[in-house]
Amino acid sequence: MSFKVLIPQDITDAGKDYLVKRGYEVIIGTDSSVETICKEVVDCDAILARTALYPKKVMEAGKKLKVISRYGAGTDNIDINSATELGIQITNAPVANCNSVAEHTIALILACASNIAYMDNQVRKGNWEERNRTKSIEVENKVLGLIGLGRIGRSVASKAYNGLGMKVIGYDPYISSDNRIENIEIVDDINEVYKKADFISLHIPATAETKGTVNGEAFRIMKNTAYLINCARGEIVNEDDLYDALTSNQIKGAAIDVMCQEPPVSNHPLFELNNLIFSPHNGALTVEAMDRMGIHAAMGIDEVLTGLKPTWPVNIIK
CATH class of the missing domain: 3.40.50.720 (NAD(P)-binding Rossmann-like Domain)
Incomplete structure (x- = not known):
């Protein structure tokens, strides 16, 4: 048959x-x-x-x-x-697609740290001296905070810890701090990740419980030098609150592979910002x-x- x-x-x-x-x-x-x-x-x-x-x-x-x-x-x-x-x-x-998304996440972390998209734009505009005004940071010894410790989250942790020398902490509602995962310090409170991390990377599904949970309250807890990375689902992040956090310097920057509406409208307010890096939900499309x-x-x-x-x-x- x-x-x-x-x-x-x-x-x-x-x-x-x-x-x-x-x-x-x-x-x-x-x-x-x-x-x-x-x-x-x-x-x-x-x-x-x-x-x-x-x-x-x-x-x-x-x-x-x-x-x-x-x-x-x-x-x-x-x-x-x-x-x-x-x-x-x-x-x-x-x-x-675990490895591809994990690699894409690492690429966005490095792009944020080195201001890659912004510097590319400045060079194209002829602003070579921007090199003396905008400074990059190293990721070695910085804290990577993971929300979600499934296959992709753990792969990101391994690459960040072993390849880049980052310190990794993570929160997952289904994994308690009594558990041991190589290269990751597990915490029981998501706010610990928000407070301590220099880079916060999301690796959770969009569910009724998670949609919109990375919001103004979360951004207020984060360091003003922190970067948000989202290669999971756009609906997890409240985009209005992200805009406010980026324009008020509550956080330093962000890089997102996913948005609430895909494709987004051409005049989306987030497109105005130069401290935000986009990719078109292609992290898994190697x-x-x-x-x-x-x-x-x-x-x-x-x-x-x-x-x-x-x-x-x-x-x-x-």
């Missing part, structure tokens, strides 16, 4: 080749709107999903749908509860990670449709 796999947003060849070699019919969607996916999923057995939305109506439209496999780690674009209710397995690729995400997502589909226990299940189907 040949199974059909819908891919509403195209991926690199590695994941598609994995499926084709195993006899699957791969269908690339015409666009990623909910309406189109509902039409194109009708006779498909699986969806290999990227960033499009997958509400209950998509799952109900997929009369044969057995699995949605996420190309990446985050699943906040998928209605997990409805999938479970309908008996649809959700899988993801939680280890595929050549290597994109191939791994495709293969791991395809593996999840193959495992479910061949009756095997998925390696990376997101929900439990009884």
Whole structure:
């Protein structure tokens, strides 16, 4: 029996080749709107999903749908509860992009410390003497504070501690300070990270509990020399409060790979600031990670449709 796999947003060849070699019919969607996916999923057995939305109506439209496999780690674009209710397995690729996001985080830390984006802009404007006015800092012996100590957070810690000589502290609501994680001093109070860290890096999902929690109150606790790094989810940070913190010198600067609305509006107030570095949610989109995400997502589909226990299940189907 040949199974059909819908891919509403195209991926690199590695994941598609994995499926084709195993006899699957791969269908690339015409666009990623909910309406189109509902039409194109009708006779498909699986969806290999990227960033499009997958509400209950998509799952109900997929009369044969057995699995949605996420190309990446985050699943906040998928209605997990409805999938479970309908008996649809959700899988993801939680280890595929860890190194890429961790490297991107380190790159943003160094870019902040060295004022890379600002200095690039000044050189292009002919302001060579800015070298004598704006000073960079070293990251060695600075404190990196991690919010979230999952795979990516721990990878960032390892690179920062072993590669850059940084001191690392971390907070995770699911890990107490009685635990031991190599290279990380674990604290039980998130405010300890805000108070002590020179660089604060977010590595938590966007949930009802975490959305908007990095806000004015948090910024007031941080050092006025601190930098905020966000390669997690935009919704975690209150962007109005971030703007206020950056314009009032409550913190020194920030670097963000993610925003509350993506893509953002062209006249977003944050774009006015020269102490903020942006990247377009591409921390996970290295050549290597994109191939791994495709293969791991395809593996999840193959495992479910061949009756095997998925390696990376997101929900439990009884």
